[in-house]
Amino acid sequence: MQDRKIRILQILVVPVAAVLVAAMFGTRARAAGKAGYTVEELSPSMSYEEYEKRYKEYYGDATARMAEEGNPADFLLDDGRDLANKVEGSKGKSCASCHGRDAMKLKGAATHFPRYDAAIKGIMTFPMQINACRVQAMGAKPLKYESYDQLALTLYIKSLSNGMPIQVSIDGPxxxxxxxxxxxxxxxxGQLNFSCAICHIQYAGYKARSNLISNNKHHTDHWPSYRLKWGKTGSLQRRFRGCLKNMRAKVPPYQDEELRNIEFYLTYSNNGDLIQVPGMRM
Ligand code: HEC
Ligand code: HEC
Known part of the structure; x- marks a missing residue:
C-alpha cells in the first residue's frame, strides 16, 4: 500500500513540476488575504463536465455496482437516531429533550456548518457543535472523534439535511x-512540496496510476462516508489527513485549527451543492 502511494506521487511529480514552471511564466491571479499574504489562485485544467466524463470512463460501473449493493454506512443511521433519543449526562437530557423527537428540529442545521463561533473565536464544525451540546447542555462526556458513536450521531443528524444545499457564510468575523x-x-x-490545490484544482481529472484526482466540487457534501479502502465509515477530516499523509506532510489531530479552517474554506466553495450522506467512495 505504501509503495503504491509513493509510485502515485512519483508519477505526479513530473506534470506538477511542469505546472509550477508554467505558473511562473503564465498569467496568474493574485488575491490578497486579510492577513496580508497572497495566494496564487489556480484554475482547473479541464471543465467539471470533462472531469465527470473521465471519472465515468475510469471507474466504469464499479461505483454504480457498489451503490447497488447498498452503503454499509446506512447501518449507522439507526444507531445515530437511538443516540439522539438517549438520555445521558448529569442533567438527565437527550438531544431530543431540546431538539424534538428524533432531533427532527435539527433538519437543515448541517447546511450552515462549519460556522464562525464567537465563544471559541474560531470555526465550529458540525461534530464539535454536537460535542458542545453534549458537554454544556447535557453534562455528558464528549464523544471521541472518529469513534463509532460519534460518527453515527453526526451522520444521523446530518442526514436530516439531505437534499438541502450547503449554505456556509464567511461574512464578518x-x-x-x-x-x-x-x-x-x-x-x-510535505517532502514533495505539493498543495491540495495543485491536485484538486489544477490537476483534477488526471490519472495517477490507480487513482483519478478528484475535482473539489462536491468534496464536502457526502461526509461521513463509507470508504472501501478503509473498510469503514469516516469523516471529511479523516480524508484530509489521508491526503496530508500521502503528501508526506505534518498530519494535525482531528478538529485542529488548520483542519477546521480548510474544512471551512472547502465547504464554502461547495455552497449550493446538495448534502447527501452517507457517501460511498473507493
Ligand atoms: C438543553 C438543551 C439542549 C440539548 C440537550 C442539546 N442541545 Fe443542541 N442546541 C441547544 C441550543 C440552545 C442550541 C442553539 C444555541 C447554540 O448554537 O449554541 C443548540 C444548537 C445545536 C446545533 C446547531 C443548530 C443550528 O442550527 O445551528 C446542533 C447541530 C445541535 N444543537 C445538536 C445537538 C445534539 C446532537 C444534541 C445531543 C447530543 C444536542 N444538540 C443536545 C440546546 C440543546
Ligand atoms: C498528490 C495529489 C493530491 C494532493 C496533494 C491532495 N490530494 Fe486529496 N485526493 C487525491 C486523490 C487521488 C483522491 C481520490 C483518491 C481515491 O479515489 O481514493 C483524493 C481525495 C480527496 C478527498 C475526497 C474526495 C471525495 O469525493 O470524497 C478530499 C476531501 C481531499 N482529497 C482533500 C484534500 C486536501 C484538503 C488536500 C490538502 C491537504 C489534498 N486532498 C491533497 C489526491 C491528492
Whole structure:
C-alpha cells in the first residue's frame, strides 16, 4: 500500500513540476488575504463536465455496482437516531429533550456548518457543535472523534439535511478563518512540496496510476462516508489527513485549527451543492 502511494506521487511529480514552471511564466491571479499574504489562485485544467466524463470512463460501473449493493454506512443511521433519543449526562437530557423527537428540529442545521463561533473565536464544525451540546447542555462526556458513536450521531443528524444545499457564510468575523483555510489549501508542504490545490484544482481529472484526482466540487457534501479502502465509515477530516499523509506532510489531530479552517474554506466553495450522506467512495 505504501509503495503504491509513493509510485502515485512519483508519477505526479513530473506534470506538477511542469505546472509550477508554467505558473511562473503564465498569467496568474493574485488575491490578497486579510492577513496580508497572497495566494496564487489556480484554475482547473479541464471543465467539471470533462472531469465527470473521465471519472465515468475510469471507474466504469464499479461505483454504480457498489451503490447497488447498498452503503454499509446506512447501518449507522439507526444507531445515530437511538443516540439522539438517549438520555445521558448529569442533567438527565437527550438531544431530543431540546431538539424534538428524533432531533427532527435539527433538519437543515448541517447546511450552515462549519460556522464562525464567537465563544471559541474560531470555526465550529458540525461534530464539535454536537460535542458542545453534549458537554454544556447535557453534562455528558464528549464523544471521541472518529469513534463509532460519534460518527453515527453526526451522520444521523446530518442526514436530516439531505437534499438541502450547503449554505456556509464567511461574512464578518468568519472571513479571516476562510482566508486562513484558503491559504492552507494552497500551501505547498510535505517532502514533495505539493498543495491540495495543485491536485484538486489544477490537476483534477488526471490519472495517477490507480487513482483519478478528484475535482473539489462536491468534496464536502457526502461526509461521513463509507470508504472501501478503509473498510469503514469516516469523516471529511479523516480524508484530509489521508491526503496530508500521502503528501508526506505534518498530519494535525482531528478538529485542529488548520483542519477546521480548510474544512471551512472547502465547504464554502461547495455552497449550493446538495448534502447527501452517507457517501460511498473507493
Ligand atoms: C438543553 C438543551 C439542549 C440539548 C440537550 C442539546 N442541545 Fe443542541 N442546541 C441547544 C441550543 C440552545 C442550541 C442553539 C444555541 C447554540 O448554537 O449554541 C443548540 C444548537 C445545536 C446545533 C446547531 C443548530 C443550528 O442550527 O445551528 C446542533 C447541530 C445541535 N444543537 C445538536 C445537538 C445534539 C446532537 C444534541 C445531543 C447530543 C444536542 N444538540 C443536545 C440546546 C440543546
Ligand atoms: C498528490 C495529489 C493530491 C494532493 C496533494 C491532495 N490530494 Fe486529496 N485526493 C487525491 C486523490 C487521488 C483522491 C481520490 C483518491 C481515491 O479515489 O481514493 C483524493 C481525495 C480527496 C478527498 C475526497 C474526495 C471525495 O469525493 O470524497 C478530499 C476531501 C481531499 N482529497 C482533500 C484534500 C486536501 C484538503 C488536500 C490538502 C491537504 C489534498 N486532498 C491533497 C489526491 C491528492
Amino acid at each position: 468568519a472571513r479571516p478563518f476562510y482566508e486562513e483555510g484558503r491559504r492552507a489549501y494552497y500551501k505547498r508542504q
